[in-house]
Amino acid sequence: MKVTIFGTGYVGLVTGTCLAEMGNHVVCVDVDAGKVERLKKGDVPIYEPGLEPMVIRNHAEGRLDFTTDAAPAIAHGDVVFIAVGTPPDEDGSADLQYVLAVANTIGDHIDRYTIVVNKSTVPVGTADRVRAAVAERLKQRGVDVPFDVVSNPEFLKEGDAVEDCMRPDRIVVGSSSERAIERLRKLYAPFNRNHDRMVVMDERSAELTKYAANAMLATKISFMNEIANIAEHVGADVELVRRGIGADPRIGYHFIYPGAGYGGSCFPKDVQALARTAHSVGYDARLLGAVEAVNDGQKSRLFALLSKHFDGNLKGRTVAVWGLAFKPNTDDMREASSRRLMEQLWDAGAQVRAFDPEASDEARRIYGERDDLVLVAHPYDALEGADALAIVTEWKAFRSPDFQRVKSLLRTPVIVDGRNLYDPAIVEEAGLAYYGIGRGRSL
Numbered sequence: 506m507k508v509t510i511f512g513t514g515y516v517g518l519v520t521g522t523c524l525a526e527m528g529n530h531v532v533c534v535d536v537d538a539g540k541v542e543r544l545k546k547g548d549v550p551i552y553e554p555g556l557e558p559m560v561i562r563n564h565a566e567g568r569l570d571f572t573t574d575a576a577p578a579i580a581h582g583d584v585v586f587i588a589v590g591t592p593p594d595e596d597g598s599a600d601l602q603y604v605l606a607v608a609n610t611i612g613d614h615i616d617r618y619t620i621v622v623n624k625s626t627v628p629v630g631t632a633d634r635v636r637a638a639v640a641e642r643l644k645q646r647g648v649d650v651p652f653d654v655v656s657n658p659e660f661l662k663e664g665d666a667v668e669d670c671m672r673p674d675r676i677v678v679g680s681s682s683e684r685a686i687e688r689l690r691k692l693y694a695p696f697n698r699n700h701d702r703m704v705v706m707d708e709r710s711a712e713l714t715k716y717a718a719n720a721m722l723a724t725k726i727s728f729m730n731e732i733a734n735i736a737e738h739v740g741a742d743v744e745l746v747r748r749g750i751g752a753d754p755r756i757g758y759h760f761i762y763p764g765a766g767y768g769g770s771c772f773p774k775d776v777q778a779l780a781r782t783a784h785s786v787g788y789d790a791r792l793l794g795a796v797e798a799v800n801d802g803q804k805s806r807l808f809a810l811l812s813k814h815f816d817g818n819l820k821g822r823t824v825a826v827w828g829l830a831f832k833p834n835t836d837d838m839r840e841a842s843s844r845r846l847m848e849q850l851w852d853a854g855a856q857v858r859a860f861d862p863e864a865s866d867e868a869r870r871i872y873g874e875r876d877d878l879v880l881v882a883h884p885y886d887a888l889e890g891a892d893a894l895a896i897v898t899e900w901k902a903f904r905s906p907d908f909q910r911v912k913s914l915l916r917t918p919v920i921v922d923g924r925n926l927y928d929p930a931i932v933e934e935a936g937l938a939y940y941g942i943g944r945g946r947s948l
């Protein structure tokens with residue numbers, strides 16, 4: 506099939522590449538000329554395991570191309586995906602300007618039956634707005650071109666995006682058009698061989714499904730952080746509690762890890778946007794507000810623990826930070842807990858020496874050159890001359906450190922473990938002070 510994708514970010518680039526891998530002819534459009542030039546040369550601007558070789562191979566074999574030129578790209582595609590960003594607006598609602606700009610462009614150029622598929626995460630009712638925008642442009646052109654709008658939210662996880670795209674848990678297709686549903690069934694057939702993963706519904710339910718999924722996952726995290734905070738106050742160990750509750754199949758072990766809060770480009774903005782949607786129709790989504798408030802508090806936990814350890818005086822101290830990305834296997838630092846920690850440390854007059862396997866360039870891009878941030882190329886280099894080590898992202902490389910080496914490099918031997926990677930007894934046996942999240946001894 507001939508496919509066009511607007512947006513070459515995590516969602517658009519991965520989707521386009523996986524569709525090309527299955528033999529489709531895909532043209533990806535982006536307004537960022539620099540990104541397009543890099544992609545044409547096989548230089549993938551984001552870190553996503555397995556993606557770069559697939560991009561290079563499919564581009565070389567002529568199934569995957571990149572352009573900034575929307576008109577020929579739209580002429581190419583029978584199916585046109587919208588996969589551009591929907592960042593939070595000032596009031597927390599999703600900013601639809603990029604989605605609607607693409608809808609306008611599509612309306613400006615289509616000249617035969619086209620299926621417009623929205624993959625961006627958008628509030629309920631956006632399919633109607635996209636349909637209206639395309640129709641308005643067609644009217645302005647004085648032409649009558651048939652088209653359908655489908656809501657096809659994306660559930661891939663950064664860090665596992667290629668795997669998730671190739672083997673999705675489910676493919677949600679929201680549409681009232683049988684013709685569009687059948688076309689998408691064909692497009693997704695190669696990803697749908699083992700058993701039928703396609704869940705067909707109306708557009709509004711599909712749009713809400715995406716927000717409900719992210720809100721549920723964020724709720725699990727905030728719930729566990731709430732339990733962790735209670736555990737600290739009552740002298741219990743949340744890691745034991747986690748295992749105890751996870752054993753119940755109605756609860757399960759997935760996604761109940763306490764920590765330094767969730768970040769990333771999706772959970773924070775999607776929880777907020779769903780709350781705004783509810784508010785706009787007169788419903789007060791109290792649970793969502795609590796999920797957000799707990800997470801906000803959690804992002805400050807590491808600073809609070811460090812501050813407590815150093816009796817409220819962090820001025821002139823240096824803190825080693827392991828992990829800058831909002832989660833492992835990505836270079837994405839959007840809303841990352843590391844940012845809150847570093848910014849709080851800087852405000853308190855402390856210095857940061859940070860290591861991340863993939864996100865150092867992103868940190869440099871965000872913060873530029875500054876005296877109180879040193880980015881190092883090796884985890885142990887971060888410890889030299891530091892007063893404490895803070896674990897912020899649970900990269901595999903941090904799971905079994907040489908605690909003796911950590912101790913010998915730190916000026917004062919203390920670890921603040923924002924992801925509960927370590928057994929407190931082992932760390933303490935090595936002669937280091939240990940603070941985890943909800944481990945009954947951190948107050």
Ligand code: NAD
Nearest residue numbers: 512513514515516535536537589590591603625626659663
């Ligand atoms: P991103 O910010 O990584 O990429 C968006 C891209 O769209 C950018 O390259 C930008 O230049 C481009 N763009 C903006 N306006 C454009 C236009 N008019 N024409 C062409 N390109 C344009 O975003 P992302 O992380 O890929 O997310 C895209 C959408 O998918 C969002 O709504 C997001 O909520 C959703 N989503 C993201 C993830 C994720 O893990 N990142 C997962 C599921 C859903």
